[in-house]
Amino acid sequence: MPNPSQPLQFTQMCMRLATQQVPLYRSRFSKHTFTQPQLIVLYCLKLKLGVSYRDLIDWLREMPRIQEALGLRHLPHFTTVQKAFARLETSVWRVLQRVSASRVEGDRVAALDASGWDRSHARRHYTQRSKLKIRSLKVTLLVDTGAQTVLDLHVTATRKHDTQIAPGLTGKNLDRFDVLSADKGYDDRSVRRWLRSRGKRPLIQHREFAPYPKAANARMDPQLYHRRSLVETVISVMKRKYGAAVSSRVGWRQFRELVAMCLVYNLDRAVKVGAVLACPAPLPAAMLPSAEDFYRSSLR
Numbered sequence: 001m002p003n004p005s006q007p008l009q010f011t012q013m014c015m016r017l018a019t020q021q022v023p024l025y026r027s028r029f030s031k032h033t034f035t036q037p038q039l040i041v042l043y044c045l046k047l048k049l050g051v052s053y054r055d056l057i058d059w060l061r062e063m064p065r066i067q068e069a070l071g072l073r074h075l076p077h078f079t080t081v082q083k084a085f086a087r088l089e090t091s092v093w094r095v096l097q098r099v100s101a102s103r104v105e106g107d108r109v110a111a112l113d114a115s116g117w118d119r120s121h122a123r124r125h126y127t128q129r130s131k132l133k134i135r136s137l138k139v140t141l142l143v144d145t146g147a148q149t150v151l152d153l154h155v156t157a158t159r160k161h162d163t164q165i166a167p168g169l170t171g172k173n174l175d176r177f178d179v180l181s182a183d184k185g186y187d188d189r190s191v192r193r194w195l196r197s198r199g200k201r202p203l204i205q206h207r208e209f210a211p212y213p214k215a216a217n218a219r220m221d222p223q224l225y226h227r228r229s230l231v232e233t234v235i236s237v238m239k240r241k242y243g244a245a246v247s248s249r250v251g252w253r254q255f256r257e258l259v260a261m262c263l264v265y266n267l268d269r270a271v272k273v274g275a276v277l278a279c280p281a282p283l284p285a286a287m288l289p290s291a292e293d294f295y296r297s298s299l300r
Contacts, residue, residue: 162185
């Protein structure tokens with residue numbers, strides 16, 4: 001039998017992860033035609049291939065090995081995948097994204113940076129008539145520089161400052177890094193004090209307005225600090241492979257789409273480096289926050 005291709009490895013890895021973390025069916029009253037892991041993997045394949053829902057089903061007709069890996073007896077209608085993505089809670093995608101980051105072993109050195117993702121549905125004529133000032137989403141990524149995987153993300157449609165985002169984003173992931181590297185946008189004394197109080201080493205560039213910041217920057221480990229550029233590499237790869245815009249129209253669904261994009265990137269990265277780490281055990285139900293909690297904490 002020929003060696004499995006990267007798309008097949010991606011499908012198998014995503015299917016194993018979804019099967020271990022998500023129940024097969026939403027409730028005992030569901031039709032039991034397609035399982036939730038199958039629909040999750042189908043949406044991930046849509047993002048990976050960069051196609052529409054209609055084209056996804058057409059591509060799958062020519063992929064018998066992918067169908068076999070998914071355990072599909074027949075292909076779903078394209079609206080089935082579309083409605084499943086709208087129905088699955090954001091907390092499910094968040095858990096899958098967080099667990100997928102552990103598929104590649106890191107070195108506990110994290111980097112923080114933000115970038116903008118356009119909202120493709122917001123046409124110029126519409127934004128001008130509705131007087132929208134902000135036409136893109138600000139996405140902040142926390143990246144493990146050793147594994148080059150996305151540990152967590154924060155999304156906002158406002159002009160929220162980086163120093164306001166950093167404590168909340170890093171506070172949920174204190175057990176996943178020991179060193180945090182960030183640029184001058186996160187230069188704030190309270191952020192450094194907050195990280196040191198929790199036993200973390202901040203490598204945040206100072207703005208040089210006085211002799212002390214210049215001396216602090218000179219004493220900073222240049223090799224360790226400049227690993228911060230790897231988060232820019234991750235952002236560049238995600239935009240080139242999966243697009244620099246979200247297609248969903250509703251705010252909470254745009255956030256869900258970005259979470260799924262990070263999940264697909266992490267699994268793509270694991271396939272590329274040939275990760276063979278076993279999937280972690282499923283998280284207990286008490287640790288799964290509701291979609292409203294994620295929405296309120298990340299879209300502000």
